[in-house]
Amino acid sequence: MAMKKIYFIVNPKAGNGKCQRVWESVEKKLAELQVSYEAFFTHDQGHATELARKAAKLAGGRQAIIAAVGGDGTAHEVLNGIENRENIAFAFIAGGSGNDFSRGFQLPARPIDALEEILGLAETDPAYADCGSISIKGGSRLFINSAGIGFDALVSKKANETGMKGIFNRLSLGKLVYVYVLLKELFTYERGTVEVTADGLRHIFDETWFVTVSNQPFYGGGMIISPEAVPDDGELNITVVHKLSKVRLLLVFMSVFSGKHIYFKEVHTFKGREISFDSSPLLHIHADGEYLGRSSWGKIKAVPGRTRILSKKLLKKDLQMGGEANG
Numbered sequence: 001m002a003m004k005k006i007y008f009i010v011n012p013k014a015g016n017g018k019c020q021r022v023w024e025s026v027e028k029k030l031a032e033l034q035v036s037y038e039a040f041f042t043h044d045q046g047h048a049t050e051l052a053r054k055a056a057k058l059a060g061g062r063q064a065i066i067a068a069v070g071g072d073g074t075a076h077e078v079l080n081g082i083e084n085r086e087n088i089a090f091a092f093i094a095g096g097s098g099n100d101f102s103r104g105f106q107l108p109a110r111p112i113d114a115l116e117e118i119l120g121l122a123e124t125d126p127a128y129a130d131c132g133s134i135s136i137k138g139g140s141r142l143f144i145n146s147a148g149i150g151f152d153a154l155v156s157k158k159a160n161e162t163g164m165k166g167i168f169n170r171l172s173l174g175k176l177v178y179v180y181v182l183l184k185e186l187f188t189y190e191r192g193t194v195e196v197t198a199d200g201l202r203h204i205f206d207e208t209w210f211v212t213v214s215n216q217p218f219y220g221g222g223m224i225i226s227p228e229a230v231p232d233d234g235e236l237n238i239t240v241v242h243k244l245s246k247v248r249l250l251l252v253f254m255s256v257f258s259g260k261h262i263y264f265k266e267v268h269t270f271k272g273r274e275i276s277f278d279s280s281p282l283l284h285i286h287a288d289g290e291y292l293g294r295s296s297w298g299k300i301k302a303v304p305g306r307t308r309i310l311s312k313k314l315l316k317k318d319l320q321m322g323g324e325a326n327g
């Protein structure tokens with residue numbers, strides 16, 4: 001049996017250019033192992049989605065692997081270009097600054113280890129993982145990590161905009177850009193009332209900082225925003241932080257790296273499959289750390305088993321359950 005074809009979609013600019021070197025090391029290993037593959041390189045925002053579509057088309061109906069090499073933004077874009085989940089397995093090699101996808105799906109952090117895991121799983125039947133879909137005025141998107149509304153979306157927008165990401169990355173402190181932006185924006189952010197409905201249950205939150213809807217626990221480069229989120233349980237986990245002074249928000253923030261923030265009374269966590277939000281002011285929105293714009297309402301849905309993923313962790317679980325988890 002011929003090995004499945006692997007299409008790599010590489011964002012050489014991820015991790016502030018670090019990903020170029022990540023790819024070179026992967027390429028070298030592929031040559032050593034005489035693996036046949038095809039590689040495409042992204043030129044600008046949105047390109048990875050187009051390239052993933054192209055790769056899926058090239059695969060025709062055959063079983064193939066589309067592997068994103070980059071950061072969470074690249075994973076997000078590639079995922080959005082894979083329309084047919086049945087014959088395409090999604091794989092990932094971390095080359096970005098945050099790399100929450102690798103954490104959440106327990107993929108090796110080191111690129112060569114991640115490649116070896118991909119090659120090791122290549123001929124197995126890939127696991128099924130959930131996605132979320134977010135619809136706001138102007139369009140809808142799939143997300144694999146989380147979608148956020150409010151302050152966290154503003155932080156991810158500013159973190160991507162400032163030249164600071166480059167500076168922090170050069171100091172190997174990629175994660176700290178979020179801390180820097182958060183501290184800077186904290187003082188001027190205006191909190192409003194947000195209504196969140198999850199599976200028919202309506203909650204009203206005053207003075208809301210943010211609402212995050214998670215498919216897996218990690219966000220913003222290692223913050224354990226949703227410790228209980230499981231990427232193949234068919235549900236999404238909602239975390240709301242509201243009615244909190246700036247000082248207490250900082251305490252919550254410090255505890256989010258250990259996931260202990262959920263014990264604060266101002267932090268609410270619940271689950272849902274069909275979620276909607278509504279607010280009077282416009283709110284900033286992100287999906288997987290990619291800024292989508294501002295909207296005062298939107299819908300978020302769990303899409304159980306939407307994507308097939310090469311992940312040892314999920315595969316093991318599938319086997320334990322005696323087959324496909326969410327087929």
Ligand SMILES: Nc1ncnc2c1ncn2[C@@H]1O[C@H](COP(=O)(O)OP(=O)(O)OP(=O)(O)O)[C@@H](O)[C@H]1O
Pocket residue numbers: 011012013014015016042043044045046047070071072073074075077095096097098099100289290
């Ligand atoms: N050639 C390119 N030049 C500039 N930007 C690009 C290019 N290719 C892709 N992009 C954009 O770069 C952005 C960042 O990519 P990505 O999220 O993968 O890396 P990162 O920000 O370093 O990592 P992370 O999201 O894990 O912190 C994405 O919005 C993507 O659309």
